[in-house]
Amino acid sequence: MSELGTLLKKNVREYGMYIALAVIMAVFTVLSHGVFLSSRNIVNLLNQTGYMAVLAVGMTLVIVIRHIDLSVGFLSGFLGAVAAVAMTQWNWSVGLTIVFVMGLGIVAGLLTALPVASLGVPAFVASLAGWLIYRGALMLVTASTGTIIIPNETFNALGNGYIPDLFASEVFLPSLHKTTLVIGLIAIIAYIISQVLDRRRKMQYKFEVLSSGLFVAQLIFVSVILGFITWILAGYNGLSWTIVIMLGVVLIYNFVTQRTVLGRHIYAVGGNPEAAELSGINVKKITMIVFASSGLMAAVSGILFTARLKSATPQAGQLGEMDAIAAAYIGGVSAAGGVGSIMGSLIGAIVYMSLMNGMNLLGTDISLQYIIRGLVLLLAVIFDVTTRKRAA
Amino acid sequence: MSDNILEMRHITKTFPGVRALNDVNFAVRRGEIHCLVGENGAGKSTLMKVLSGVYPHNEFEGEIILNGKKVEFKNIHDSEDAGIGIIYQELALVPDMSVYENIMLGHEIRRGMTIDVQEMIKKSTELLKRVRLSINPSAKIKDLGIGKRQLVEIAKALSRNVQLLILDEPTAALNEDDCQNLLDILRELKTQGVTCIMISHKLKEVLSIADTITVLRDGQTICTLSREKDVVNEQVLIRHMVGRSIENIYPPRKSHPSKDVVLEVKNWSAIDTKSGRKVLNNVNFKVYKGEVVGLSGLVGSGRTELARSIFGNPDGYIVSGDIIFKGKKQRFNHPSDAIRAGLAYATEDRKGNGLVLIKSIQENISLANLQKVSRNGIINEELDKQTAMNFVDSLSIKTPGIHQLVMNLSGGNQQKVSVAKWLFVEPDVLIFDEPTRGIDVGAKYEIYTIINDLVSKGMSIVMISSELPEILGMSDRIYVVANGTITGELDGKSATQEVIMQLATQY
Numbered sequence: 001m002s003e004l005g006t007l008l009k010k011n012v013r014e015y016g017m018y019i020a021l022a023v024i025m026a027v028f029t030v031l032s033h034g035v036f037l038s039s040r041n042i043v044n045l046l047n048q049t050g051y052m053a054v055l056a057v058g059m060t061l062v063i064v065i066r067h068i069d070l071s072v073g074f075l076s077g078f079l080g081a082v083a084a085v086a087m088t089q090w091n092w093s094v095g096l097t098i099v100f101v102m103g104l105g106i107v108a109g110l111l112t113a114l115p116v117a118s119l120g121v122p123a124f125v126a127s128l129a130g131w132l133i134y135r136g137a138l139m140l141v142t143a144s145t146g147t148i149i150i151p152n153e154t155f156n157a158l159g160n161g162y163i164p165d166l167f168a169s170e171v172f173l174p175s176l177h178k179t180t181l182v183i184g185l186i187a188i189i190a191y192i193i194s195q196v197l198d199r200r201r202k203m204q205y206k207f208e209v210l211s212s213g214l215f216v217a218q219l220i221f222v223s224v225i226l227g228f229i230t231w232i233l234a235g236y237n238g239l240s241w242t243i244v245i246m247l248g249v250v251l252i253y254n255f256v257t258q259r260t261v262l263g264r265h266i267y268a269v270g271g272n273p274e275a276a277e278l279s280g281i282n283v284k285k286i287t288m289i290v291f292a293s294s295g296l297m298a299a300v301s302g303i304l305f306t307a308r309l310k311s312a313t314p315q316a317g318q319l320g321e322m323d324a325i326a327a328a329y330i331g332g333v334s335a336a337g338g339v340g341s342i343m344g345s346l347i348g349a350i351v352y353m354s355l356m357n358g359m360n361l362l363g364t365d366i367s368l369q370y371i372i373r374g375l376v377l378l379l380a381v382i383f384d385v386t387t388r389k390r391a392a
Numbered sequence: 393m394s395d396n397i398l399e400m401r402h403i404t405k406t407f408p409g410v411r412a413l414n415d416v417n418f419a420v421r422r423g424e425i426h427c428l429v430g431e432n433g434a435g436k437s438t439l440m441k442v443l444s445g446v447y448p449h450n451e452f453e454g455e456i457i458l459n460g461k462k463v464e465f466k467n468i469h470d471s472e473d474a475g476i477g478i479i480y481q482e483l484a485l486v487p488d489m490s491v492y493e494n495i496m497l498g499h500e501i502r503r504g505m506t507i508d509v510q511e512m513i514k515k516s517t518e519l520l521k522r523v524r525l526s527i528n529p530s531a532k533i534k535d536l537g538i539g540k541r542q543l544v545e546i547a548k549a550l551s552r553n554v555q556l557l558i559l560d561e562p563t564a565a566l567n568e569d570d571c572q573n574l575l576d577i578l579r580e581l582k583t584q585g586v587t588c589i590m591i592s593h594k595l596k597e598v599l600s601i602a603d604t605i606t607v608l609r610d611g612q613t614i615c616t617l618s619r620e621k622d623v624v625n626e627q628v629l630i631r632h633m634v635g636r637s638i639e640n641i642y643p644p645r646k647s648h649p650s651k652d653v654v655l656e657v658k659n660w661s662a663i664d665t666k667s668g669r670k671v672l673n674n675v676n677f678k679v680y681k682g683e684v685v686g687l688s689g690l691v692g693s694g695r696t697e698l699a700r701s702i703f704g705n706p707d708g709y710i711v712s713g714d715i716i717f718k719g720k721k722q723r724f725n726h727p728s729d730a731i732r733a734g735l736a737y738a739t740e741d742r743k744g745n746g747l748v749l750i751k752s753i754q755e756n757i758s759l760a761n762l763q764k765v766s767r768n769g770i771i772n773e774e775l776d777k778q779t780a781m782n783f784v785d786s787l788s789i790k791t792p793g794i795h796q797l798v799m800n801l802s803g804g805n806q807q808k809v810s811v812a813k814w815l816f817v818e819p820d821v822l823i824f825d826e827p828t829r830g831i832d833v834g835a836k837y838e839i840y841t842i843i844n845d846l847v848s849k850g851m852s853i854v855m856i857s858s859e860l861p862e863i864l865g866m867s868d869r870i871y872v873v874a875n876g877t878i879t880g881e882l883d884g885k886s887a888t889q890e891v892i893m894q895l896a897t898q899y
Contacts, residue, residue, distance in 0.1 A: 201774055202774075205774050205777065205778060207777060208793070259770055259771050259773070260766070260769050260770050260771060261762040261763070261766050261769045261770075261771060262769060264755065264758075264759065264762055264771065265762070267748075267751065267755075268748050268751065268755070268759055271748035271749070271750050271751050272745065272747070272748040272749065272750075274706075274744070274745035275739075275745045275746055275747055275748050276748070276759075277706050277727060278703075278706060278727050278737065278739060278745055278746070279727070279731075279759045279760040279813070280704075280726070280727045280728035280730075280731040280732070280760050281728070281759075282726060282728060338748065338750050338751065339750065
């Protein structure tokens with residue numbers, strides 16, 4: 001038990017977020033008489049989270065290297081509109097459109113980064129310029145037609161569709177989405193196998209590992225949670241394409257930040273740019289890469305919500321950057337640089353969206369909603385700062 | 393005796409692991425110019441920080457008597473109110489504000505609710521006259537040269553009705569004319585009744601201006617000499633400054649450098665684009681394989697600038713000259729070029745720009761050479777951990793584990809992490825800037841042992857150090873740097889502290 005105690009104490013910041021999410025969900029479930037935790041609502045919640053989580057992931061790395069990117073909200077709106085124009089007016093295919101828009105996102109990110117990396121222009125200002133420019137560009141693209149309706153089913157499925165059920169059956173568990181169940185099962189098995197292999201490797205090298213009792217408890221705990229989520233998702237239409245894309249992005253970024261040279265370099269630049277430079281890391285290059293990734297995420301985000309709305313509007317993406325920043329901070333990123341995880345920002349985005357979703361369910365007045373969101377953001381950051389101080 | 397403006401009695405100040413001042417007595421007569429000299433780390437600046445209240449009265453032992461009364465300063469404002477003004481090496485002016493705004497900063501003249509600009513300019517003009525500076529008080533500080541800024545600082549101190557003016561190496565960054573001008577102004581202030589304490593490394597200048605000279609060494613007062621009563625010259629001062637015997641704190645080295653030159657720098661000059669100052673001027677030196685080369689010199693002499701300009705020039709100096717590394721003429725445009733070629737540089741400021749303090753030992757050690765523990769850009773976590781553990785063992789880094797954040801380690805252990813990081817790069821030449829700064833004697837010995845071990849394996853070490861005994865105890869050869877150029881090359885065995893000091897204070 002003392003091992004569990006020290007484990008909890010050591011990771012209080014990390015676990016705090018999960019606990020906060022659990023508490024928020026529990027409160028809304030009780031207040032809404034169970035509606036909040038219904039399959040339909042959870043799937044809806046995650047679909048809503050998708051575009052914001054993706055922006056938050058990009059923003060996290062920007063904040064980790066001590067910068068900020070205010071341009072991503074309107075950039076995502078603008079890129080969504082470009083996608084709409086490409087499909088409706090230029091008659092491009094969905095695939096080509098998506099690749100083109102993602103390329104544009106990368107270019108936009110690089111353009112924001114250029115004055116920051118090479119001239120030392122503050123990122124706040126450089127990206128504020130982007131905020132203005134892309135807002136104008138979005139208005140320009142939608143000026144002649146106003147809202148652009150997208151009739152393409154394939155594209156719209158990215159925001160509204162669900163993965164097909166390959167094992168559909170009228171007899172066996174007719175109300176559940178079987179493919180989703182299978183994927184969930186595979187995920188659980190993959191998780192267990194990877195953890196066991198990892199532990200074995202660590203023991204081979206004589207590294208410290210959890211005691212076997214606690215290890216098994218951890219495996220069971222996470223498996224149950226994964227199983228529960230799978231069950232809920234399968235209870236409605238199964239995994240949506242938005243959830244698949246969001247999870248894909250999170251997995252890739254998680255891998256890059258934790259396991260690759262590039263990831264280490266990004267965090268080193270954030271932790272101490274001068275030491276990083278003197279260690280042979282090209283700080284300019286890292287800055288360019290991180291902003292390019294932020295632009296790319298803006299493109300993905302734009303595609304997701306344009307598809308969700310089945311149209312591009314002149315207001316699309318407004319304040320997206322602020323939501324992403326809030327999600328990243330709730331997820332534990334530090335403005336001092338070098339600290340912040342992708343998983344944290346995903347959870348931050350889900351917490352943030354749970355608040356909106358839950359309060360909407362309860363019919364909370366919109367003005368009160370903003371105030372509560374503000375307070376939660378403040379509380380999260382205060383919690384973060386105080387636990388960090390105590391740890392140091 | 394009665395006419396002492398200041399007496400500091402039995403001052404002892406300790407930092408964790410270091411006794412910076414040990415029972416120091418220091419007295420200053422009213423109206424004199426009193427110079428404080430000593431090696432780097434002798435305790436001069438610490439003593440002045442004690443006096444000015446940077447260290448509050450409860451953080452040191454001993455007492456301060458000012459104008460015959462015991463004083464206890466809690467902070468700089470207290471000492472300022474008591475008539476003490478201090479001017480630091482790094483000037484405390486706001487570059488984007490005007491001269492008069494800087495002079496009156498924190499003591500603005502008000503008329504009702506608003507600031508009385510006219511009155512402030514008028515008062516500033518009078519003060520500028522006292523330091524014989526004829527500039528527009530509305531000019532921006534950033535448009536002034538370093539010499540004029542120094543004078544503005546003095547004017548600022550005068551605006552506080554300063555009785556005792558402390559100058560910490562005021563001439564270190566000045567050219568010859570500005571130096572003379574400053575010294576003249578100090579003499580004039582003396583006639584106006586201002587007492588001065590000046591810290592300086594430049595002995596000629598000290599001898600030209602001081603009425604009294606106090607020598608500090610290893611945190612103790614060695615002597616106080618009066619220009620009127622005592623025989624004072626450069627030789628006497630140097631002997632007092634360095635006159636200690638070298639204890640046997642340097643492990644013996646069995647290996648000898650080979651005859652192969654691994655690094656040669658020719659006609660190397662560098663200009664700092666920000667200040668326009670020529671920081672390095674026609675530097676020439678050689679490093680042999682398996683050799684420890686000492687770069688000696690005073691703080692600000694250009695040693696670190698030399699190292700950094702060679703190591704990929706991260707400060708963006710305009711450089712000229714040749715680097716011949718391992719037989720090839722090379723120019724490194726980024727630290728990564730230098731590292732790849734086999735040249736490493738461990739910085740003097742391990743906390744500021746050497747290590748990523750908020751990251752673990754493991755992450756710091758492999759940071760400069762992640763290629764070696766990764767394939768296709770993906771890190772082999774086990775290999776990375778194993779690497780860190782091996783270094784923790786071989787360098788005896790004291791830590792509960794490799795996941796410990798570097799900021800939680802002691803200075804000596806942090807330095808070992810820094811060493812490990814550069815050893816992992818497997819360089820041919822390691823430039824080691826102040827390898828033992830701020831670490832205790834035991835850890836120093838370990839670092840020296842590591843250095844010996846490395847050169848015996850064929851690595852070459854360029855050791856930059858402000859500690860003369862360290863330079864003498866460790867170096868096969870010594871270059872003395874002064875004023876951005878090399879003023880002498882000495883053999884490590886026959887060199888003496890006196891000779892080095894003479895070369896280092898040559899301007």
